[in-house]
Structure formats: structure tokens, C-alpha cells
Amino acid sequence: MVLIAITIIVVSLLSNEIRFVLGDIGTASSYEPPYLPTKCNGNRQDQFPPGNLFVSVSEGLWDNGAACGRRYRLRCLSGNNKPCKDGTIDVRVVDFCRKSPCPSTILLSNDAFSSVSYSPSAKINVEYIQYVDSSPSS
Numbered sequence: 735m736v737l738i739a740i741t742i743i744v745v746s747l748l749s750n751e752i753r754f755v756l757g758d759i760g761t762a763s764s765y766e767p768p769y770l771p772t773k774c775n776g777n778r779q780d781q782f783p784p785g786n787l788f789v790s791v792s793e794g795l796w797d798n799g800a801a802c803g804r805r806y807r808l809r810c811l812s813g814n815n816k817p818c819k820d821g822t823i824d825v826r827v828v829d830f831c832r833k834s835p836c837p838s839t840i841l842l843s844n845d846a847f848s849s850v851s852y853s854p855s856a857k858i859n860v861e862y863i864q865y866v867d868s869s870p871s872s
Contacts, residue, residue, distance in 0.1 A: 757863030759811070760839030764847035764854060765790060772829040774802035783826045786845040790829035792836035801827045806862045808840070810850040813858035817851040824865070 769788075775781040782788055791801050804827045810818035825846050831837075838857060842850070851858050 757807075757861045759859065759861055761837075761857055762808070762810075762840045762842055762847070762850075762860045763838040763857050764844050764851075765841040766844065769829070769843065773799065774828050774830075781826075781828050785849075786843050787823055787825045787849065788828045788843050788846060789825045790831050790841040791827050792831045792839050792841075794839065795827070796830050799830075801830075803827060805865055805867060806840075807865050808850070808860050808862035811859045811861055813851070813853070813856045815853060815856070817853040817856040817858055819850055819852060821850075823849045 769782070770779075771777045772781065772790075789806070795801050805824060806827070807822050807824050809822040812818065823846060825840075825842065831841055840860065840862065844854070848854060850860070
């Protein structure tokens with residue numbers, strides 16, 4: 735019993751020093767306007783969330799269009815020349831990657847990318863996890 739307590743204490747102390755990864759790992763790049771039309775909602779302006787924190791996804795996440803409207807929480811993990819900003823952002827899928835092959839797992843709008851990276855042209859490694867917004871709809 736004492737051994738379990740010591741293990742819990744050590745793990746909790748180390749968790750402040752070690753960054754645990756809980757989601758999926760992929761790459762991210764920024765993509766440039768024009769953002770319309772999208773594969774999800776065509777020319778509708780209301781598909782873009784506040785702050786323009788939206789993404790276009792590659793084949794692996796696209797799921798034959800079922801990805802439209804999905805929300806992901808993501809953070810920058812690493813990249814060349816330490817591009818990462820601290821924190822996470824919440825983004826919404828609005829499009830399928832237009833390039834073939836797609837240069838990254840996720841392409842972030844310029845505003846989304848600048849929220850997680852200091853370098854606008856970097857390709858970064860990200861952690862992302864799908865989430866469901868449980869707040870009541872207005």
C-alpha cells in the first residue's frame with residue numbers, strides 16, 4: 735500500500751515536468767484564402783466559427799465528408815526553430831484538403847495557425863483530439 739502511495743506521489747510530481755500526449759499526433763500547416771467554396775457548406779459564410787479558427791483535413795480525417803463540422807482541440811508539439819506557442823485552440827472542420835497529396839494531416843486557417851505557432855510558414859507537429867461541445871445551443 736505504501737508503494738502505491740509513493741508511486742502516485744512520484745507520478746504527480748513528474749506530471750508537472752513531463753507533457754503527456756492524450757490525443758492523436760499529426761502534422762499541421764497553414765493554408766491561404768480564398769477559403770470559399772468549401773466541400774462542407776459551399777459558399778456559406780456562417781460555417782466559419784468565431785475567430786476564424788477552422789481547418790481543412792486530409793483523407794485520413796475526412797471520413798467521406800462525415801468530418802464536416804467536427805471540432806478538434808489541438809496544440810503545437812514541436813517543429814523546426816521552436817515554433818510552438820503555449821496552449822490549445824478549438825477548431826472546426828469546414829473543408830477537405832484541396833491539394834493532392836495533402837501536405838499535412840490538418841491545414842489550419844491563417845488565424846488558427848498563428849494561434850499555435852510563431853512561424854507562419856512552418857510545418858508543425860500537433861496533438862489533436864475530437865471533442866463534442868456540450869454547451870447549450872442558443
